[in-house]
Amino acid sequence: MLSVRDLTVSVGPATAPVDIVAGVSFGLAKGEILGLVGESGCGKSMTSLAVMGLLPQPGPRVRVGEVLLEGCDVTQLQPWQRVEAGHGRMAMIFQEPMTSLNPVRRIGDQIAEAVRVHEGISGAAALSRACELLELVRMPDPRMQLSAYPHQLSGGQRQRVMIAIALACRPQVLVADEPTTALDVTIQVQILGLLRELCNRLDMAILFITHDMGVVAQLADRVAVMYAGRIVETAAVDELFGKPRHHYTRGLMDCMPSRNSGARRLPTISGQPPVPGTVAAGCVFALRCAAVRDVCRVATPPRMEVSRGHEVLCAFPLGGGELP
Amino acid sequence: MSGDVILDVRDIMVSFSARRAGRKYRVQAVDGASLSLAEGEVLGIVGESGCGKTTLGRTIVGLVRPDSGTIRFNGADMIGAGSSSLREMRLKVRMVFQDPNASLNPRRAIGDSVAEAGDISGFFKTRAERSAAIAATLTAVGLNPAFADRYPYELSGGQRQRVGIARAILPTPSIIIADEPVSALDVSVQAQVLNLMMDLRDQLRLSMLFISHDLGVIGQISSRVAVMYMGRIVEHARTRTVLDQPLHPYTRALVAAIPKPDPSKRILGAIEMGEPPSLFTRPRGCAYAPRCPLASDRCFVEVPNLRSAGTDGRTIACHNV
Numbered sequence: 001m002l003s004v005r006d007l008t009v010s011v012g013p014a015t016a017p018v019d020i021v022a023g024v025s026f027g028l029a030k031g032e033i034l035g036l037v038g039e040s041g042c043g044k045s046m047t048s049l050a051v052m053g054l055l056p057q058p059g060p061r062v063r064v065g066e067v068l069l070e071g072c073d074v075t076q077l078q079p080w081q082r083v084e085a086g087h088g089r090m091a092m093i094f095q096e097p098m099t100s101l102n103p104v105r106r107i108g109d110q111i112a113e114a115v116r117v118h119e120g121i122s123g124a125a126a127l128s129r130a131c132e133l134l135e136l137v138r139m140p141d142p143r144m145q146l147s148a149y150p151h152q153l154s155g156g157q158r159q160r161v162m163i164a165i166a167l168a169c170r171p172q173v174l175v176a177d178e179p180t181t182a183l184d185v186t187i188q189v190q191i192l193g194l195l196r197e198l199c200n201r202l203d204m205a206i207l208f209i210t211h212d213m214g215v216v217a218q219l220a221d222r223v224a225v226m227y228a229g230r231i232v233e234t235a236a237v238d239e240l241f242g243k244p245r246h247h248y249t250r251g252l253m254d255c256m257p258s259r260n261s262g263a264r265r266l267p268t269i270s271g272q273p274p275v276p277g278t279v280a281a282g283c284v285f286a287l288r289c290a291a292v293r294d295v296c297r298v299a300t301p302p303r304m305e306v307s308r309g310h311e312v313l314c315a316f317p318l319g320g321g322e323l324p
Numbered sequence: 325m326s327g328d329v330i331l332d333v334r335d336i337m338v339s340f341s342a343r344r345a346g347r348k349y350r351v352q353a354v355d356g357a358s359l360s361l362a363e364g365e366v367l368g369i370v371g372e373s374g375c376g377k378t379t380l381g382r383t384i385v386g387l388v389r390p391d392s393g394t395i396r397f398n399g400a401d402m403i404g405a406g407s408s409s410l411r412e413m414r415l416k417v418r419m420v421f422q423d424p425n426a427s428l429n430p431r432r433a434i435g436d437s438v439a440e441a442g443d444i445s446g447f448f449k450t451r452a453e454r455s456a457a458i459a460a461t462l463t464a465v466g467l468n469p470a471f472a473d474r475y476p477y478e479l480s481g482g483q484r485q486r487v488g489i490a491r492a493i494l495p496t497p498s499i500i501i502a503d504e505p506v507s508a509l510d511v512s513v514q515a516q517v518l519n520l521m522m523d524l525r526d527q528l529r530l531s532m533l534f535i536s537h538d539l540g541v542i543g544q545i546s547s548r549v550a551v552m553y554m555g556r557i558v559e560h561a562r563t564r565t566v567l568d569q570p571l572h573p574y575t576r577a578l579v580a581a582i583p584k585p586d587p588s589k590r591i592l593g594a595i596e597m598g599e600p601p602s603l604f605t606r607p608r609g610c611a612y613a614p615r616c617p618l619a620s621d622r623c624f625v626e627v628p629n630l631r632s633a634g635t636d637g638r639t640i641a642c643h644n645v
Contacts, residue, residue, distance in 0.1 A: 039510035040481075154599045155373075184372035184537065185581040186597050192583075211510065214583030218590055237587040255515035256585055258540035265522065266515040266544065272480055 001205055002028040002051075002090075002173050007065035009043070009050050011276075017063055018277035021046050022229040024065075028173060033199055033206040035220030035237070037213060039252075041273060043229040044209045048175050050075070051207065052092050053082065069173065091166035095178040097158035101150040107161050108146030114168035133164040138194060156187035163194070167202075174198075177209045192219050213252055217241055222309075225249045228273055228284040235310040245306050245317040247289050283314070291316060330531050331361040331384070331417070331499055336393035338379050344604060351603045353379040354390070355555035358630075359533075361499065366525060366532040368546030368563060370539055370578070374603060376555040377535045381501045384533065385419045386410070397499070415445055418492040422504035424484035428476045435472030438462065438491045447495045461494040462487075464527075466520055482513035486520065493524060500532045506541060518544055539582055543567050551575045554600065554611035557630060561638035571633060572642050574612045610643070618644040 007024040010017035021043040028034050038044045049055050051067050053074055066073045069090065074082060094100050102110060111130035116122050121129065127146065134142035137160040150158055159179060166174055176195065180188040196219060199206050210216060216223050216237070223240045225233045225248065233246040244250045251269040271288045282297040283289070289296065293316060301315040338354040354376040361367050371377045382388045384395055386402065395402040397413050405413060418441070421427040428437055435458045439448070448454035459469035465486040476484055485505060492500055505521070506514040522545060524530055534546050542549055542563060549566050551559040551574065559572040570576045577597050584591075598615040601607055607614060613623040622643050633640040 039512060154602075156599055184600075185583070186372065186577055187599060188583070189581040189591065190597065212583065213511070214585045217585045217587045218583045241585065241587050252511060253585060255512050256540065257515075257518070257538075257544040258582065258585060265519050268515045268519065269512040272482070272513070 001030050001070060002207075003068040004047075004051060005066050005068070007047065007050060007067065008063045009046050009055065009060050010063040011060045019063070020060060020229050020276045021050065024226075024229075024231055026224055026231065026234065028205045028207060030172075030205055031199060031203045032222065033196070033208055033220050035216035035223045036207060036209045036226060037211065037216050037223060037252075038226035039211055039273065041276075042226045044211075044226050045177055047226070048092070048177050048207060048209050052090060052175055053077065054092070089169060089171050090173045090175065091169055091171040092175040092177065093159070093162045093166050093179045095181050097155065097162045097182075098150060100162055101158060103150050106147050106149060107153070111146075111161065111164050111168060114165045118169040129168075130164070133167055134161075136167060136198070137161075137164045139164070154187075155183050156191060159183065159191055160194070163191075163198070167198070170202075171204060173205045173207065175207045175209070178211070179208075180215065181210070181212070188215070195219065213256060214258065225252070228279065229276060230284060230313060232285065232313045233311065239307070239310050243319065245310065245312040245319060246285075246314050247291055247318060248285050250318055251288075251290075285314075291318075328363055329360050330363045330398055331533075332394075332396040333360065333380075333384060334358045334394045334396075336380065336383055336395070337391045338376070338383055338388055339391055342604070349604050352555050352606065353603075354383065356393075357550075357552070357555070357557050359550055359557070359560070361531050361533060363498075363531055364525070364529045365548070366534055366546040368542035368549035369533060369535045369552060370537065370542050370549055371552035372537060372578075372600065374554070374600065375552040377552050378503055380552070381419070381503050381533060381535050385417055385501050386414060387419075411445065415441060415447075415495065416498045418497040418500055420485075420488050420492045420500060420502040420505045423508050424481065424488045425476070425508075427488060428484060430476050432475075433472065434462075434474050434476070434479070434487055437476075438472070438487065438494055440491060442495045445495070457494060461490045464493070464524070465490045466516075480513075482509055482516060485509060485517050489517075489520065489524070493528065493530075496528075498531060500530055501535070502532055503535045504537065505534075507536065507538065514541070521545060539567065539579060551578065554603070554606065556611065556627075556641060557639075558612065558641045559639070560630065561640075562636055565636065565638060571638070571645050572640050573616045573618050573645070577615075610641075618642075620644060 005025050007021060008019050009021035010019050012018045024047055036044050046060060050062050062075045067075050108127055108130050111133055112126040115126040115129045131142050131146055134145060139145055139160050180191050208219060220237050223237050224231045227248050233249045254267040269288050274284060282299060283301045286292050286296040301313050303311055303313050305311050306317055336354050336357045339350045339352045342349050342351050357380055369377045379388055383390050397417060402413055438458050438461055439454055442448050458472050462469050462471055467486050506517050509517060536542050546563050549563045550557045553574050559575045570579045601614055609624040609626050610628050613619040628641045628643045630639045630641045
């Protein structure tokens with residue numbers, strides 16, 4: 001349903017662009033949750049903003065590539081055209097709900113505003129739809145909460161309100177950028193459960209962006225691992241966690257404390273991610289890779305399909321699979 | 325591995341006044357917490373936002389004054405101490421903060437930040453001694469000694485947190501209070517910093533109070549853990565015991581809610597555990613009762629006290645387990 005092809009987001013002058021997202025491609029099917037995972041600065045948020053057409057202006061821009069929502073390239077549309085042309089069927093939720101909500105307006109009005117824009121109904125009808133949406137996101141006591149202000153709600157409830165607003169346009173694709181990172185774990189587990197339920201009930205696809213491998217394992221159907229602006233590995237979630245093939249994916253999993261409980265020392269990935277634009281040739285992970293070979297430093301690694309639906313950007317993936 | 329008790333904290337009460345909707349409230353941030361720390365031991369304090377774990381840590385280093393309670397360092401009272409002995413004790417009890425960007429002065433060179441406590445206490449006799457101490461400390465935390473002349477903006481997040489640790493171990497501390505020291509870091513960097521803290525614990529025989537919301541991190545570094553909920557310690561035991569057989573209903577929920585990096589162990593959908601009450605409207609009895617599946621009538625009127633439960637020194641505050 002959503003297809004991202006060769007998406008490249010650049011900053012800097014047109015004559016010397018620096019690619020902060022470089023050739024990212026993925027697809028998202030109906031009712032599927034794709035986890036896009038990576039560390040800070042890897043380009044995962046920029047990818048999500050580019051998909052939504054929300055890149056800050058002036059600043060980063062889509063230099064190459066397309067984002068096809070049911071065959072229509074949304075990167076070519078202005079925001080108002082997206083709503084008018086009925087291509088506004090994507091919605092986004094963010095990490096910090098407090099900064100996304102207007103602190104001096106009742107939440108019922110804020111949800112109803114989104115309903116008015118997308119459904120052309122107003123007044124009591126919009127408010128009653130807002131109440132339905134609050135029920136949908138399992139807000140306790142939805143009718144009462146319509147008249148609450150954001151500061152009267154807890155962090156988890158605010159994120160439920162944000163999800164309700166996002167659902168007002170009946171999205172086919174929901175882009176969720178670290179929606180549970182600011183929440184406590186006992187609240188996080190409830191919000192993740194809600195997203196899974198909504199995905200199944202509404203047949204909605206979710207692009208879930210996170211830095212947390214644990215959250216991805218809990219929620220996603222498929223996973224794309226990003227590093228330095230590139231997707232380095234994509235696979236179904238069981239396959240990725242059972243048999244990671246990229247050295248970076250493996251390193252990320254190994255250094256999680258919860259996978260090592262009792263170990264004397266944690267395995268680490270040495271060094272830091274490269275500054276965008278500084279890797280001129282070869283693999284972006286070569287500097288930190290434990291299994292690096294000479295060729296990795298000069299030749300761009302191939303994108304290999306090691307098994308059905310499992311792609312890895314590495315010349316020498318874990319567990320063999322070198323080009324025949 | 326652990327020796328004598330080096331820090332003993334008893335019945336700490338901390339409250340703040342707050343104003344909300346025109347009314348004045350007293351918010352009880354820490355409600356009678358007690359703990360002790362042995363030499364060379366790491367005690368984890370885990371809890372969710374607002375549970376009082378940070379306030380407790382800040383009280384121990386003297387950044388917050390408690391309403392009542394005692395804090396003894398090597399047997400000497402820290403709260404009532406005179407200024408000269410207090411100054412000496414504070415050199416021994418040091419803090420590592422969560423956000424290295426906020427806790428380092430952007431306009432001071434790294435070396436000056438690292439040496440600050442030593443400078444204030446007149447620890448260094450000569451300039452050469454001071455530079456040597458800075459270089460040795462930076463080396464100890466895995467940084468190039470040349471960083472002494474650099475500024476925070478030139479460093480990555482992980483490097484800045486190493487500086488945060490360096491300034492807490494010069495000159496020679498006995499206890500480190502680490503408040504979420506790895507929460508702001510990416511997981512690959514987090515592992516490096518955790519390894520560093522474990523090395524320092526062993527090399528310098530440091531005792532640590534390791535405050536975190538992340539039970540995975542606590543499980544890695546601490547031998548015992550205290551679980552806090554709304555200002556009170558609800559369970560206190562060896563870390564392995566807490567992770568493998570949590571007893572208090574809140575600890576059970578907390579352990580169950582950790583997102584495990586294993587897609588075959590999914591917990592979603594089954595868990596509906598409510599939200600913590602507001603600090604302004606603390607329940608009369610057990611603070612966890614409104615969310616607790618085991619709550620009985622007694623829980624809503626009577627606050628459970630910590631009592632011993634089972635072997636190996638586990639204590640728990642619950643009427644029903």
